[in-house]
Every structure is written in structure tokens, then in C-alpha cells.
Amino acid sequence: MINSILNVSEQLFQFISCKIYSLFMLMIIHLMGISIGKGSAFYGWTKFKHGNKGIIRIGNDCTFRSKHTSNLIGINRPCILSSIGADGSNLVVGNGCGFSGTVIGCFQEIIIGDNVKCGANTLITDSDWHLDDPRAGKPAPVNIGNNVWLGVNVTVLKGVSIGENTVIGANSLVVKDIPANVIAAGNPCKVLKKIESISFAN
Ligand SMILES: CC(C)(COP(=O)(O)OP(=O)(O)OC[C@H]1O[C@@H](n2cnc3c(N)ncnc32)[C@H](O)[C@@H]1OP(=O)(O)O)[C@@H](O)C(=O)NCCC(=O)NCCS
Numbered sequence: 478m479i480n481s482i483l484n485v486s487e488q489l490f491q492f493i494s495c496k497i498y499s500l501f502m503l504m505i506i507h508l509m510g511i512s513i514g515k516g517s518a519f520y521g522w523t524k525f526k527h528g529n530k531g532i533i534r535i536g537n538d539c540t541f542r543s544k545h546t547s548n549l550i551g552i553n554r555p556c557i558l559s560s561i562g563a564d565g566s567n568l569v570v571g572n573g574c575g576f577s578g579t580v581i582g583c584f585q586e587i588i589i590g591d592n593v594k595c596g597a598n599t600l601i602t603d604s605d606w607h608l609d610d611p612r613a614g615k616p617a618p619v620n621i622g623n624n625v626w627l628g629v630n631v632t633v634l635k636g637v638s639i640g641e642n643t644v645i646g647a648n649s650l651v652v653k654d655i656p657a658n659v660i661a662a663g664n665p666c667k668v669l670k671k672i673e674s675i676s677f678a679n
Pocket of ligand 1: 550594595597627628629644645646647648660662663669
């Protein structure tokens with residue numbers, strides 16, 4: 478009985494706080510000149526940053542979970558999306574994507590398809606970041622296909638494409654392309670097996 482009351486109160490609290498955060502986040506996003514479709518939900522503050530030539534475009538119905546308690550998987554930081562390439566950078570997120578404490582750092586081009594699930598504390602970047610350091614490589618585009626699912630703590634580094642429907646296992650470090658319709662995992666991330674058949678409700 479007490480458990481049910483606690484569960485309902487928590488759901489109600491999450492619902493109301495999401496509505497309030499979403500309202501303010503959408504105002505901030507529009508003021509920043511970032512393009513976002515309809516129906517996105519924000520749990521806690523997501524940080525967006527773009528440079529003068531940096532573009533961020535987000536589709537419809539995406540969810541950004543930044544508060545530690547906004548799900549049960551153990552989010553340990555807010556979502557941060559940046560598009561900060563000095564010569565222009567293009568960060569595009571499709572429809573129906575979900576992010577939990579996900580950091581996306583774009584210096585050139587990152588394209589994320591539709592219905593991509595990014596587990597807790599995932600990192601996607603097309604750059605080594607310390608661009609003035611001679612040991613750093615050049616930024617290279619990242620492409621993540623429709624319906625890809627990144628497990629918790631996955632890191633996707635520069636120049637990588639992940640084909641549609643593919644699952645990347647928890648804690649993987651993706652440094653090379655991964656094809657469509659496979660389960661892949663590890664450091665470095667490699668294909669474990671093919672997904673023989675898959676159907677999505679949508
Ligand atoms: C990738 C995953 C979906 C695969 O699940 P599965 O199909 O049931 O795979 P299995 O458990 O049968 O493992 C198959 C093989 O892959 C290996 N493997 C599985 N997940 C792995 C991982 N994350 N890293 C390294 N190896 C992994 C297993 O050790 C096993 O190796 P073996 O064949 O040499 O014994 C799952 O292991 C995973 O990582 N899930 C995490 C999802 C997640 O983070 N969810 C949180 C919310 S987003």
C-alpha cells in the first residue's frame with residue numbers, strides 16, 4: 478500500500494517536473510536559435526551550446542533525461558549537446574530518440590537517425606577535442622543509423638558509422654564502423670552476432 482502511494486507520488490512528481498523543465502528548455506532552445514520539432518520531453522536541465530557556425534537540429538518526440546533520478550539506470554551527469562566547430566559544425570538528431578546523461582560533442586558533423594536509444598552516460602563525439610595538440614587527429618563525421626541502441630557507458634569516437642538496428646553492448650568503445658543489424662560490443666567494439674529478424678512497433 479505504502480509502496481503504491483510512493484510510486485504514484487513519484488510518477489506524478491516526474492510528470493509535473495518534466496512539464497515544467499520542458500517548458501523552460503524549449504524557451505531557451507528557441508532563444509538560442511536551435512531547431513527542435515514537436516513533442517520533446519526534458520527531465521532536468523540539458524545543456525546546449527553552439528558556436529557562431531555551429532548548427533543543432535533536433536526532430537520530434539525526443540527525450541532528454543538529465544536528472545539522476547529521472548530513470549533507474551544510474552544517470553551520473555546531465556545531457557550536453559554541443560556543436561562548436563570553428564569552421565562550421567552540423568549536429569542532427571532524428572525523431573523519437575532517447576538520451577540519458579548523454580554527451581554529444583560535434584566539431585564537424587554528427588548525424589543521429591530516428592528512434593536511437595542512448596543509454597546512461599553515453600558519449601558521442603567526432604573529435605579528439607584538444608585540437609591544438611599535435612597528437613590529436615582531425616575531426617571526422619559520425620553517423621548513427623535508425624533504431625540503433627547504445628548500452629550504458631558506450632563511447633562512440635570520431636569517424637564512426639553504426640548501421641541501422643544495431644545494438645552496441647554496455648561499456649563498449651566504438652572506434653571503427655559497425656554494420657547494420659548486428660550486436661556488437663567490447664573495447665575495441667566488434668561484431669558479436671547478427672540480428673536475424675527484428676520488427677519495431679512503429
Ligand atoms: C549487448 C547485449 C545486448 C548482448 O546481449 P545477449 O545477446 O544476451 O548476449 P550474451 O549475453 O549471450 O553474450 C554473447 C557474447 O557477447 C559477450 N558480451 C555481451 N555483452 C558484452 C559487452 N557489453 N561487452 C563485451 N562483451 C559482451 C558475452 O561475454 C558473450 O561472449 P561469449 O560468446 O564469448 O561467451 C548485452 O550484453 C548488453 O550489453 N546489454 C546492455 C544493455 C544496456 O546497457 N542497457 C541499459 C539501458 S540502455
